Amino acid sequence: MQVSYSAESVLEPTLSRNDLRVLLVYPNTHDVAMANLGFQQVYSLLNKIEGVACDRFAMPLEWKPETQSLEREELRSMDMQMHPLEFDVIAFSISFEPDYLNTVLALKYFGIPLDREERDASFPMIAAGGSAVFINPEPLAECMDVLFVGEGEGMAERFFGLLRENEDRDQFFERAFSIPGIYLPQHYRPQIEKNLQVGISPLEGAPARVVRHWVVEEESLCTHSVLHDEDSTFKDMALMEVTRGCIWACRFCTAGFI
Template identity: 40%
Template sequence: MSWKIVEKHRRILAQEEGVTSKRRGGKLTVCLVYPNRYTVAMSNLGFQAVHALLNAETDILCERAFLPDPDDLREYRKGGTQLLSLESQEPLSSFDVIAFSVSFESDYLNIPVIFDLAGIPARTVDRGASHPFVMGGGAALFLNPEPVADFLDLVCVGEAEALLPGLLDRIRAEGLGDREAFLDKAARLPGIYVPSRYEVTYDGVRVVSRKALGGAPEQVQRAWMAEPDDRATVSEILTPGTEFADMYLVEVSRGCPRGCRFCAAGFIYLPFRQRSLESVKAAVTEGLRSRHKIGLVGAAVSDYREIGELCRYILDQGGKVSVSSLRVDRLDGEMIEVLKASGHKTVALAPEGGSQRMRDLINKNLTEEQILAAGDLLIGHDILNLKLYFIIGLPTETTVDLEELAALVVKIRERVVAAAKKNKRLGEVILSVNPFVPKPFTPFQWCGMEGEASLDKKLKYLQQAVGKLPNVRLIAESPKDAYLQALLSRGDRRLSTLLLRAAELGNWKRAAREFAIDTDLLVHRSIPLDEPLPWNVIASADPERLKREYRRAFSV
């Protein structure tokens, strides 16, 4: 065992607030694993919520583990130490259950690395009764679990608050000694997907058929928390080692009522649920005992029905407010004054579509006049740094759409510069541009992603058109990174071979070149509406609604 790693774990624990220690004695032991660095994991409310839910059970001990930092990774490799849990520094192989919490598809690449470090076979078929039982959950896994399906004994499809009680009761009743018998019964539980109970056949990149085995349902229905006030979702553990170290996070709502056609949050978290003002105030009051700043969390924070009153309450209690971005059509003067009083120097807006045609295509329901009015409102309140989110490569996008995007940015810049000169202050427009990635359970899931060369050309155009202007800064996601995201979003369970090889080589692109299936075809092809989709083994959204929205978008 590496004492260097043990000591680092102990230093991290010493800095954390809110951790409750438990002893193993007779308990079911679970290691909750986030397949990325500690800093990323502990910034994730979902990860923290599951950790707290499990440890609230008196007969369960839940510890945490993460993808090691580069220096630690070298230390593990050098000394041959197996991957250790954070709390007790015990090997992952010593736990009864390993539970992966996966929020982003790109973290699928790290799952084989974690298995290797833990000395546990990655594929379920290679594990036996002496190995931990392996399960997974999180947003990425109820979008498309198939690329990692061969690694997981079961997948939780939906929200932990709704899923875990029934699953834990079944584990208590049946035990995990006879894995096959347990999985047969678990497959009948709401929201539980057991990949080994499905037989899938393929023809090239296409799914031809899927057969449920052993009484498993044809489709696994997503489970969701019906009453959001039943349990607060907040920062359970506070630590300086996160992106949000100076704030206490509070979820105000779950899901999004807008239905933008490219965005999964508007479909896989339906129905849109808002917590009561009383319950959120109670969480805020608790949070202000530890931090002076409250981070409001949700896919549609500014759609929260009592957002103004909530923000004023936080200020009146001596706190400050932080939000990640605001809806263009939900801005008002009171909200902006709250943000100013909380020290916000920059406010983020998300027009997403650069032209009116693109905004209509994605169902954004915003006009250029509304976007400019929102900018004017912020500038009028002396907030002179605006961050604008746009997507390029949307289906049917043309040069004309890009030109309209550039023209919009120029108009906003002119307003910022004029106000900055008047107020003798600097102002900046930050343009954040991301390539369109087709996501499962959205109306655009059937659309292919635009080619890298074309996206590079569009980014170069934007850099020339607006990126070199004074007071404008262009930041963009690499089309290569977006390609990987699309591959893992749209892939099937045969991608497990690619993921394992990528872990061996340390390079997913080299692994893709060796892969038997054409990854370009997986990423770029448009899928017929009647073709079975790899992720349709789970039912995270209404398929007929998705088809209707697709047809409305393209008038087909």
């Protein structure tokens, strides 16, 4: 079968003065990040939103989780060579739960307090999405400002569009509740019984339930590689998503349920 492949979206962000600067982080090594189609899709999606300039970051190739710190040069974003603290938003793309631990390490390397309560608006807004997050966002609820529950297409455009219109972060959060899939964990309290979390209660104004965002017309997605990188695990391949999730729904596997 011959596949026609569009290079239309091989993107390099360009930064204008008023652009919202978003750093998309894959919390694992560069070769794994560049081989992840979800990461590429979100990078492409964000750079297509008017007024948003999205750059990327992943750990160096030789990185190991026991690494204590990264050199300043190793902390530069891939396209614009900026330090993570220079961005307005740092968004983690997390496909696999073990990367939750790497997310914590990345925040440490960036010099950003892990505990949300210790951060003020001088720090970038910290967000996370991806299939691991929408299976279970709670392990990250105490350190994230925003969790994306569901698929990015349709949700990211509304979220970043609203963020551009609202410079005051608290005011923005009050309005962001209305976007399906946006979970703002600071507006909820965990219900703990016998050291186990048995639920969460919304604080005043927050919806009782965060509605997951679905893409209704899956055929419209057309997800494929937009980046080619010599260090990618799949460097000689163009990736293409033929379906999202899986129709077979084996009980032990999340692909059939997300």
